[in-house]
Amino acid sequence: MSIDYERLKSFPFEDRDHSYTARDTMLYALGVGVGFEPLDERQLPFVYERELKALPTMGVILALAKPWLHKPESGINWTQMLHGEQGLVIHRPIPSEATVYGETRMEEIVDKGSGKGALLYMSRVVRDRATNEELVTSSQTLFCRADGGFGGRATEARPVHALPDRAPDRSATLPTMPQQALIYRLSGDHNPLHADPRIATQAGFKAPILHGLCSFGIAGHAILREIADYRPAALASIRVRFASPVYPGETIRTDIWDEGNGVFSFRCSALERDIVVINNGRAELR
Incomplete structure (x- = not known):
């Protein structure tokens, strides 16, 4: 089965609530290397329950949609899929423990051509269930290496951020x-x-x-x-x-x-x- 543009563009993602605790917040921070200097008092608030703070990047793991890539109706050869890009907009500080919910949508599907693959641009808005306030918007680009040539409407990838042509500061x-x-x-x-x-x-x-x-x-x-x-x-x-x-x-x-x-x-x-x-x-x- 190949990608059907209209069906994938309006794919019915199964969103869900996500409850996490202070322990989960500390575990995420340890998982990305915070605390490697345990005497650094700037790192301690992310891995110690006293005055605990959540790392902003924890937003990318909150309220993920239920697994969907493997479903036949997606039309995607998920075994050939790569995570190409990741973005995160932080609207307000993430609570150290909360129940949140996400709303996932397919923004665009780019057909790079037969043998060149396809790009899926997706986004997920995560809100605090108690207040309904937006916490983060997570965006990702998936590179589906085996799925180009389906006749998609969009054929050009979005531009990437260019780095300066000089030594770093x-x-x-x-x-x-x-x-x-x-x-x-x-x-x-x-x-x-x-x-x-x-x-x-x-x-x-x-x-x-x-x-x-x-x-x-x-x-x-x-x-x-x-x-x-x-x-x-x-x-x-x-x-x-x-x-x-x-x-x-x-x-x-x-x-x-x-x-x-x-x-x-x-x-x-x-x-x-x-x-x-x-x-x-x-x-x-x-």
Whole structure:
């Protein structure tokens, strides 16, 4: 079955409430590497229940729609799908514990052509169930490598954020732990690719890889650390393009460019392999 544009554009996503606790908030922060300096009093509020704060990037795991890619009516060969881009707009600080709900929609489907794949642009608005206030809007681009040529209306991808052609203004270097993916998966993504060496080898990797959204959280941590002094309310939005997987245990350097007016560009590299893992990053501070 191939993609049917009209059917996929109006796909009936099954949204659901999501209740999370202070423990979940701390576990997410530990999963993206916060607390690696346990004596740093700026990191402690994200991993310790006293005056607990939620990381802004935790918004990407809240109130996810029920699994849908594997459904035949999607028309997608989900085994050939990659997570290409991720964005997050933070409307207000995320509570450290709450019940939230999400509303997911398909924004656009781009037909790159036969043999070139398709792009799915999706968004999810997450609201506090108690107050109905918008907390975050999460957006993602899925690259469906085997699904181009279905005759879609849109054929051009949205432009990515361009980085400055000069040396970065500052850099933040953060470690990952060998067990990082095993911790992060406890926040809800149980794909065995991130835990089982045999599955990872079958997929063409030398070892289990870090979740893309974990890498996203590490980038967000670097931005929060380097330019926001760990003030979660300061981060208004962040967007990235995934360039290459990260292996747990690698060191991630985030190069940052100050564009003025609270806008920062950034790029993340795995130092041990000298390879860019996140590119075309853009963050905006309030």
